[in-house]
Amino acid sequence: MSTRTQIAAAIAGLVLIRTAPARADGGGTPAFARQTGLACSACHTHYPELTATGRAFKLNGYVYRRSDSLQATSSGGQQNLLLNLVPPISIMLQTSFTSTQKAQPNAQNGTILFPDQMSLFVGGEVTPHVGGFLQVTFDPQSGQLGIDNADFRYAGHTTVLNKRTTFGFSLNNNPTVQDLWNSTPAWGFPYGSSAAAPTPAAAAMIDGTLGQQVAGLTAYTLWNDRVYGEFGFYFAAPVGTPRPLDATANDVLKPGAPYWRFALPHTWGRHYLSIGTYGMSSRLYPTGVAGPTNKFTDIGVDLAYLLSLGHNSFTTDATWIHETQKWDAGGATNPTNTLNTYRFDAMYHVGSMYAFTLAPFTTTGTSDATLYAPAEVTGSRTGSPNSSGLIAEVDVMPWQNWRLQFQYIAYNKFNGAKTDYDGFGRNASNNNTLYVLSWLLF
């Protein structure tokens, strides 16, 4: 459950059921490798971070294929069947160890999760222009198996102003899950994070909060490999909620929330840079499906950079999200709040075996005594959403489909304060987290 969902649930006194964690896990799957006949390292630096080939594969609808297929044609000679002879299925199994600097009250420290997360991926080419993936995840903490990320798309090519243009449509269930760059939330760093450690309370709506709660249809185009644009709308599609949605539903997205994305990728020499903007304007009914709504407007700016250094490479991703919240339907002390999220990661890849990452992060925003109320470990004594810290991570990949991740998160500020942040005597540094993750894909 995301932090915003937790906040919203606390406000409404109700629990919004989620069946899958909102962490950025998965992305590349062996099903795609089997279809393309390409090693993981062709599409990922360190998964899920995409290379040029990975972005092209996704942009073109996951349809590129080198494996054998079963094909059939109609009596008129038109192809009407294309089935991959290799089942488009793969499994992700994560096992983890989490230890915080200080144990949470009355709780055991040193948490083993086996599995931390287990996902089944089904994905690949469906027709020559249609492909996608669906992730089904078992969450050991909820004990539930549910729909996780999904992205299905149609893609084609044309020529505009004498330049090659790729266009397509994406049907997905998590804003930014369809994005080509790892500088946006769904596939952004950290790629694996602990579900057992405390995390800051505040997160923007586009920052994973709506994942698996919505369905969106977007249209996108990449012109001349230089200009990318995307626009679409999202609708409420919460997993685990009875249909049709009615007065008993909570946090329902008002239909037709616009989403936009614009990016300018450019390559020169050994450098690749993409700068862009993305955002979404969403209105949520706190309860039911009618009446006043709370409005969240997210505007993001992002940057993705890669420097090729022969066998090695250096990548960095950065994003800033500014959210304006209008609590017309109540639920907050202030009628209007803002929230700013800054994230940056710098990753040095040594071949495909090692990666070393430093990633500072900061969240700032308007203090609100209702949204960020005091609560042991998870709350805020000051009513502030401000948090900051640094993630240091070493990844070792003995095999391309097996990653060992050693991550340490050091908090400078947590939910508004450095010391006694929750009003129960807990310090920000008490939440410093060591997270060791074994990540298998097969």
Next chain:
Amino acid sequence: MLATRIGGGAMLLAVGSVALAAQTSGPAVDPGWLRADSAARSVAVTLVAALTPASGGLNFNGFTGGALTVTVPTGWTVTLHFKNQDQFLPHSVEIVRDTASVPLGPVTPAFPHAASKALDQGLPAGSGEDVRFVAAKPGAYLIFCAVPGHGQAGMWIRLTVSSAARAPSLQATAPH
């Protein structure tokens, strides 16, 4: 026989040769891919990524895994007229030494300038670039796509720089 333009004029001499692939199901070598100028000691090679659907487009002129060998005399200037015809993937081209394994991605080219500009990211579909270098040192080399993973998936052919060769040639060879 290969038609070779000398000094840019109309006189044609046969200075190169094309050995077609054994009469098997393999791709055919097009003599037009290679144009040599013996007076200028230069050779131009047309190199098309994904010319055919072979190996999912991971091929140069339809050849993969070293099944095509370009031979040039030592010291000649080589111009690769490189074009990416792949509908889906970006591609690049780089000349590297023939070592035990094909590199995952870009490495230091065997000769100065023997690489396209965007080695790691590749050129998008429909675009091209001329890569010009001097084959200064005899030996065995690979012409490979340096976009990570493509070379290791078989997107490479051979370049032989030979002091014994008197003219450039293009020859289908046994794949790796």
